Structures are given as structure tokens and as C-alpha cells.
Amino acid sequence: MIDMTLQIIDDFNIIIQTLYILLFIVLIFFGQRIQFHLSLMEVGGVLRHLAFLKDTAIKMTIDELKKYSTDKDLNKRFERLLNSFMIMPEAADPSGIVKKIEHIVNIREARFLDDLKRLITSEIEESKVRNLSNMVEATMALNIIYKIIQHYYLLAKKTKNFFIMAQLQMIVPLIFNEAKSYLQALNAFKLGTPIGDSIGPLIVHKFIQHSDTKTIEYKKEYVKDTDVYVVERNGRIFYVIKASGPGGNVGKPGEAIKKVINSLKKKNEKIAGIIMIDAALKLEGEKTGEVAEGVGAAIGGIGVEKFKIEEIATKNKVPLYAIIIKQSLMEAITTIKKEIADTISDAINRVDRISNEELPEGNIILAGIGNTIGVP
Template identity: 40%
Template sequence: MIMLEQISLQGILNMLHILMVTIFFLYGQKIQLTITLRRLGGMVLRLERMRDEGRYKTVETLSQFNNDKQTIEKRVDRLLNFFIISPVSLDPKGIIRKIEHQINNYDDVLKQEVVSLSPAADKNQVNTMSNLLEVSSALDMMHRIARHFYISGKNKGNILAITQLQIFLPMILDAAEAYHSALNAFCKGLTIGDGFGPLVASNLMKGNNPIEIAKDTVFGNVSIKGRKALVVKAKGPGGNVGKPGEAIKKLVESNKNISLIITVDAALKFEGEDSGEIAEGTGAAIGGPGVERYKIEGVATEHNIPLEAVIVKMSQKDAISEIKPQITEAVEKVIDRITRIIEQRTRKSDTVVIAGIGNTLGIT
């Protein structure tokens, strides 16, 4: 009797094993797809919540200057979809001027829209709210991209599309979380990590009355170790990156004895590196589409002026959220490095240009 029960139990277990193997063999891919889609759906939902919060904070900030909230909501929804089309690059001649024209046009239209929605806001507030609108627009675009691939893969059961989304969605989510963390800083006008360059320039220009030399860009004249230093930064305290390339070009053309150009900027760190680490190099330390860097490199090459760069490393999240103490602490260290570079690379009575590159939000 016991032997029969053991045989019967063993037979049941064998049947269950065969059944499970058969199910996984026939439906394994669908089961895996369902589990993956559920996890990816949760990520897309997180992106949607961040997008909604960005929209809400943008509307609330603009509403401080305009009581017509319904109009603001409609215009914000329209502006979140506002885009810029890159110029044709089949013939590369003149491409930089085309890109610059498109960027200037985009910025002007965006700021005009903000002014029309908040006529009582001053220029600094308009610049900051334009930045906030761009952050919200980026969150909206990331959500749209993720949702598109998620729905496409789900509706068609396309395992390849789902696999691609499984690879890229965590990276999109990381970028979205970085932009989401920036909302608070732009709503309150707080200095962000990307403002490290302007913060260094502002410290160098203390006690100086800066002069506007290019659109939304100022410079101050200071003395460093017997050298004349022309310090450039974007005009604050509103959210603004200015035109540092144009400013440096004008300074070089009006001061024929410039012997060195130093750019200071924030840079993305590698995983494993600490935020606030400092590095030196050559070239123009400036990000973006390349228009301003092109101008700096062009005028430096034309006048045979060496280009030196000092960067402070940080994550993408650190760069666009409120500046961290360890990054602020690096300001004096960078100034010391700039002083050493000037002493080593130039002679007394020489003129140097120091450009603090980045968003000058919260920095005068």
C-alpha cells in the first residue's frame, strides 16, 4: 500500500513537472513579456507623474504674475510641445550661423510667450521661468518617448521593441529624475550645480561693477598677480547662460595683448568619481550645441592665444539641481588653480580672459 502511494505521488510530481515545462515552452515568452511590461509600465507611470508635477509647478509659478489660470494652463500645454528643428547640414558651410539663428529665435519666442503670460515679471524672472518651462518640456518629451515605445511594444507584442525599452528606459528615468529635481531650484531661483562657472567668476569680480558686453553677458576688470584679468559670466541673477563666445570674441578683438583664455565649467563625472573633483586641461570648456565654443576656438586660433580649461565634476542631477556644499567648496580651490595657471603661463602686465561658463541662476 505504501509502495503504491509513493508511486502515485511520484507520478503526480512527474506530471506536474512535464506540465510546467510544457507551459513554459509554449508560453514562456508571453509570460516573460507580461512581467516585463508590468515593470516597464510602472516606470512609464513614474515618468508621467514627474511630467505632471513639472506642468503643475510651471503653471503655479506663472500664476504668481497672472490671475487667468485657465489661459496659462492652455498656453503651457501648447508650449510644452514647442520644438526646434535643426537646420539642414548636407552642405556644412555656414551651419554654425544657421544653428545660432535657430537657437536665438527659439529663445526669443519662448521668452516672448513668458512675457505675454506674466507681464508684471522682470527680466530675471522671465529668464528663470523660461528655464522652468524648458525643464518641464524636457520631462514631457521623455514621457512621450517612453510611452510611445511602451504602447507600441505592448500592442504588437514586439519582443525586440520591449527589449530595447528595457535597456533604455532606466537611463531615461535617471535623466528624468535629474530634471525633476531641478524643478524646485528653478521655481525658487536657487543656484544650481551648472552655475559653478559663473559662481567662480562672481567671486573673482567681487567689488567690481560688471559691464554688459554681449547679449545677457557681462565682464569685469580685475588684477591677479600683476596681470589684468577680464572676467566673463552670464548676467544674473535670472536663469541665463549668456553669450560667452561672443563676449570673448569682442574682448580679444578690442584688447590685442591677450595672452591666455581660461574657461571654467561644470562637467559630467564618471561613475565612481566624487562630485566636486577638479580637473585641468586645454581647449574651451563649454557645452551646448557648439556655437559659443566655435567662436572661442575661432578667435583663439586667429590670434594664437592658448586655451586652458578648469572643470569641476558632478552628476547630471547635481548639475541641474540646487548646488551641493561639496561643489560650492570647490570654488576657492578652482580660483587657486586659476591663479597658478596664470602665474605659470603668463608674464606680469599680460592680459588674460577668464570665462565662467554655465547657468547664472541665483548668482549676481
């Protein structure tokens, strides 16, 4: 009886060992192919979710446009706008490339707004047009994200390339979170509420409205889409620059700073320094709404405005100070969080400290950088 039991156990062990060997052989020859199909299923699932986000964004934007348009070809014309693109200038000869980029960007912005205004048949305020343009641009971002992921997914599937699929599998969770941020941003643009990136304009707006600040002059549209306020605070003269609100607009802060400096030079007035306030992407582990100080031009974007600021500041030996408010990408493009809004008084105190303790006598340029949606 015991011998029979031992024999059964031995037979069972042999079967298990055989199965392990067979599994090992299968994994050696077919392991990568199995992993490829598992990755294919995972990325395919994310791609379907991205398609849903894209379609939802398109529907939301078209529904909002229909409130102000009776155009029968609205869907067709919107699709043309959605698939529009911009080709950057040749960089093989870097001489003068910033002016070329600025030229192309200005053409793109002007054409984009003109095409959008043609879709709108009702009389609406310019600020609402700007908000609608932000909605369209967020939808365009979602559309291009979906197209790029779909391209590499289909390419990997077609060529059965495991390495393309493995890279996709690693990055799609991050990209999916970014895509969700753009969809959530549509609600903020639709309602015209300040977003996280509006913190720069919001701080300088509160700076102007502060009880210790006296407005001397208001220069509306000092340069395209950008306003300048001349104010006095604590015995110092500030030239406060922000994009024209309350529509979704980033303005031309570089051009405005350049014009202010040249204007002050003609009057032989001294420029003590430039203080720039902007939102900045935080690192994982950093707190939302953390305020930090530094030096340099605190401005993102394609680089044209940053180049202008750095060039005019270097030419005239004007120090550049930066104050940043840290936040994630999702927080930057969605309705402003309390933690970010609560930094306003801290940022204003830092402006006062820099102007009183670090800057010599003379005029100070204060620039609130960012999308001024919801900020007058």
C-alpha cells in the same frame, strides 16, 4: 508497507518530473510571451510614475505663473508653449551649419521669451522672467521624456515586439532618475537659488570679489546676456566673462570671448590665454566636487558657442585651459551641494597657478561657464 511507501515516492517523483517537463515545454513555446507581459507591466508602472512627475511639474509651473498673470487663457497658452519645438537645419551640406544653427537657436530663444512675457501681466524683474523660463524648459524636458517613453511603450504593446519592450525595460530606470532630477530642479528655479551648473559663474564671481582682486572696469551686457569685468590680480590683467545674473541665464560666452580678443588685437595687446571653468558630468565612482584640469573649450550646449571659442582661439594661437568641477546630472540641475560649493577656493588657486606658472605675459580671459541663476 515499505513497498507501498516506495510506490508513493515513485509516483510523486513521476508527477514532479512530468510537471518539470510541462514547464519546460511551456517556457519553450510561451517563454518570450510571458517575459513580454512581465516587461509590459514593469514599463507600464514606470510610465505611470513619469505621467505623475510630468503632471506635477506642469501644475507647479502653472501655479507659479499664476502669481504674475491674470490671463484667463493661461492654461491653454501655456500648453501651446509646452508643445513648441525647434527644427535643426539640414546637415547634408555641413558648410556654414554652425551659423544656421545659431540663427535657429536665436529665433527660438527670442520667441520663447516673448511668448512667456505675454503670459505675464504683472511688472516683474527680468531675472524672475529668466527663472520662470527655466521652470518652463524643465517642464518641457519632462513632457518630452514622457511622450517618447509612452510612444515606444504603446508601439511595443501594439506590435507585441519583445525587443522594443526589452530595450525599454533596460533604460527606463535611468530615464526615471533623470526625470526626477528635472522635477527637483523646478524648486531651485522657483526659488532662484544657485544650482550645480552655476559653479562656473559662482567661481568667477568670487574671483572678482576676492580681496586680492581689483576691479578696473565693468562692462554690463558686453554682448547679449553676458557681462565682462576687467580686473587686476597678482599683477595680471584678467577679462572675466560670465552670464548676466542673477536670473537663470547662460549668456553668450563664445561671442564675448571673440569680441574681447578682437578688441585686444585692435589695441595691439597680447592675449596670454583663455581659462574656462565649467561643471562636468562625473562618472559613476567619481566623487562629487572633484576638480580636474585640462585643455580645450570647457563648455556644453548645442555647440555654437564652443565653435566660436575654438575658432577664434585657433586663429590667434591662444592656448585654451579648462578647469572642471565634477557632478551628476541631478546635482547639476538642482540646488548646489556643499561639496560643489566648497571647490571655489581650490578652483581660484588653480586659476592663480595656471596664470603665474603656465601663461606668458599678456592679458588673460577667464570665463565662468554655466547657468548663473542666483549669482549676481
